[in-house]
Amino acid sequence: MKTRAISSDEKQIKRSLILSAARDLFLADDRQLPAVATIATQAGLAKGTVYLYFSTKEEIFLALLAEEFSGLLSSIHRCLSLLSSTKKPNKKLKQELAKELIATVTNYVQSHPEFLRLDAMSYSVLEQNLSDDFLYAFKFELTRALVDTGKQVDLIFALEAGRGVTLLMRTYALMRGLWQSLDYPDHLQQLLAHKMFEPIRPEFHTELRAALGEYWSGALT
Structure with missing residues (x-):
């Protein structure tokens, strides 16, 4: 049959x-x-x-992470497309454009709670149990999308070639680092519930917006 x-x-x-x-x-x-x-x-x-x-559950979740990265970079791409202008941006306009980009990034992260949790597992859990072929394909597609989006950042912000990729990579590093610093497990959240611990447990999304705002403001000056 x-x-x-x-x-x-x-x-x-x-x-x-x-x-x-x-x-x-x-x-x-x-x-x-x-x-x-x-x-x-x-x-x-x-x-x-x-x-x-x-082949493995790790492949499933790395594929999910790939979708999240793709979604984030696509959101940035759409944001920049809406912000495109024929005028060369001055300092003030660059700062305004950066605010829109940062809002896009933080809104995406907030509406996709699985993204940074999966990302935090990528090196220590997911990538340790994958074939070289699967991992290469993941890194290849991510790099290609990152470079394409970086070129768009260069164009919109009138930057030297390659600067946009650097800004996006450092944005990701800031985001990842803050998440891992503030992602306390439940028992530790309870332990640090007292008001005296507020300086070491700021609300993540608020802190992310502030940190990215300060970084992009300085980087574009």
């Missing part, structure tokens, strides 16, 4: 189901990665079907 060939659209639908299920499970408990069997059940698929698309 012949089985019906699965179309590329059907494959994409199943892949999306797997990633959506993994995202929902991760948001419910973002301190650990759910098993492939749990993801399959959540997606309404057989465990074997999941393995047709991903």
Whole structure:
């Protein structure tokens, strides 16, 4: 008996189901990665079907992280496209453009709570259990999108070639560092609940906006 060939659209639908299920499970408990069997059940698929698309659970979650990076860079790209001008920006206009870009970044991070949690796991958990081919493909696509967006930053802000990539990489480093510094586990949050500990537990998104604002203001001066 012949089985019906699965179309590329059907494959994409199943892949999306797997990633959506993994995202929902991760948001419910973002301190650990759910098993492939749990993801399959959540997606309404057989465990074997999941393995047709991903070899390990780490591949699933790195694919999710890739989607998050793509979403962030696409949001920046759309923001910059709206801000494009035929005029060469002066100092004041550059600062105004930077505020719009920073708002785009912080709003995206706030509306995608899984992003930085997955990113925090990328080096220590996800990338340690991946094939070189899968990891290379992830890094290649991320670098390509970063360079393309960096070129757009160069154009909009009238910067020397390559400066935009540097600004975006440092923005990411600031974001990642703040997240890891302020991402206290539940028991430590309770331990530091007293008012005296407020200086070391500022609200992350407020701190991120302030830090990026100060960085871009200085970098564009």
